Amino acid sequence: MTDSHAIRLISPAFANPKRLIRQLRHTIIHICFQILYAFLRLLVPTNPKQFGFLSHPDLSDNSLALFEKLLMAPYGDDYHLVWMVSNASTSRRDLRREFPNTDLRNVSVVTKHSLRGVWFSLRCRYIFTTHGGAWFGHSWHQQTLVNLWHGMPFKNFVAVGDKRDSFPMHFAIATSAYLAGIVAENFNLPRERVLITGQPRNEWLFQQEERYFAVKEGRAKLVVWAPTFRRGCTDKTEILEDGGANSPDPLSADRLTALDEMLEGAGTMLVIKLHVMDIKNQQAWPSYRNIRIYTDPRFRTEGLNLYKLLACSDALVTDFSSCVIDYLILNKPIGLFAPDSSSYARGFIPGVFEKLATVASELRSVAELAAFVSNLPPEHAPTPEQELLYQMDLRSPSEAIMRAIGLPNPGSSMR
Secondary structure, eight states: OOTTTSOEEEOGGGGOHHHHHHHHHHHHHHHHHHHHHHHHHHHSOOEEEEEEEEOSSSSOHHHHHHHHHHHHSTTGGGSEEEEEESOHHHHHHHHHHHSTTSOOTTEEEEETTSHHHHHHHHHEEEEEESSOOOTTOOOOTTOEEEEOOSSOSSBOOTTTGGGGGGSOOSEEEESSHHHHHHHHHHTTOOGGGEEEOOOGGGGGGGOOOHHHHGGGTTOSEEEEEEOOOSEEEOTTOOEEEOSOTTSOOTTOHHHHHHHHHHTTTSOEEEEEEOOTTBGGGGSOOOOOSSEEEEOHHHHHHTTOOHHHHHHTOSEEEESSOTHHHHHGGGTOOEEEEOTTGGGOSSOBOTTHHHHHHTTSEEEOSHHHHHHHHHSOOOOOOOOHHHHHHSOTTOOOHHHHHHHHTTOOOTTSOOO
16 A cells, blocks of 8 residues: 555554464464355345444444435334444444334344354345445355445545455445435545445434534524544554644644634634544643634433534634535535645545635634634535536435345335
8 A cells, every 4th residue: 555545553562472473373363264254155044134334433324324225214123233343242232222113123233343243144035234344255156235424535445556456345325416326436436336325424414413503502603613533543442543643733722713703703613523534632722712622422421413414503623624525505604724734645636625625615724713603604505616516406315226136115014
């Protein structure tokens, strides 16, 4: 994998011979297990009504949105819906909180790296995932794997280069024909296998709930700032470096303090939602008068959903987050604030940022950011460049995906 296309993983493994030996042993075990799983895949029949779901974090993103559509379908109780998760007990609790008035008897929650998880995976006819399949599943005989992914290509995919062939799939999705070509190239997939459906999570952008308006705390307007990470941490404790060592920090204390003062009297609440992998989730944050900072653990503990929050927002500020492409469908103001863009290590998909810049406001300083938040531009009609990134007629992604892969629409029986 080339440096221009990959996130750099910083790991002490190669400086520690014993740890390196453990990792090599772990890799060999994985390969053996994948061969065994492929053999079992030939023997174990799938259940045509059993669907598997994976996401990171558990119970999130496009997989959760599609799961919700199937669960709530009139014939949803005909389906066996299986979540393969990292923490089964926590996920069961979260499901009950997310769907308090719904019968979940047709839903199973299993630990994805357990024997039970392998068995349920073998029995699924369809598997939907946002971050790749289970590590043991490299053979999908009699199964259909749909890569819902977790955003359209704005910054470079992690899957480019020599990683893309390690993620087998039957279908991927996109929000436009233009982006479908980029998705196909980056996942080494035939173009006709990329479904132009939109993303299931974007259905939440049209579901306004009163509790999200309460986040405004009486202010006239709500602006959501969704930065991606510069330094992140995975579940495996690997450190991901996407920012330069000496590059400006968009969320520095000095910047936020100055911004908070500039927003005084503007009648706007600015809510910052940190990326799930941002190492800044681990730090304590001060209180501000006009800014609220939600770490990802706090956000999930309070049972909040970023896309339902965006549905109630008046504008979006971000840097390189793929949610900016999703937000285009709302025709609301977008601000791009990235003082460290020149040192962003991941890099960008050529042409996408340029098209975004024709719709969004580029903010080059804290003063410009404050002016944007305080005096939001008016909503606008879709532009040709906007349609290249998000086709405005894609309002029912879940139904479109199910039609494309041969499933009936929600509300019709599978019998």
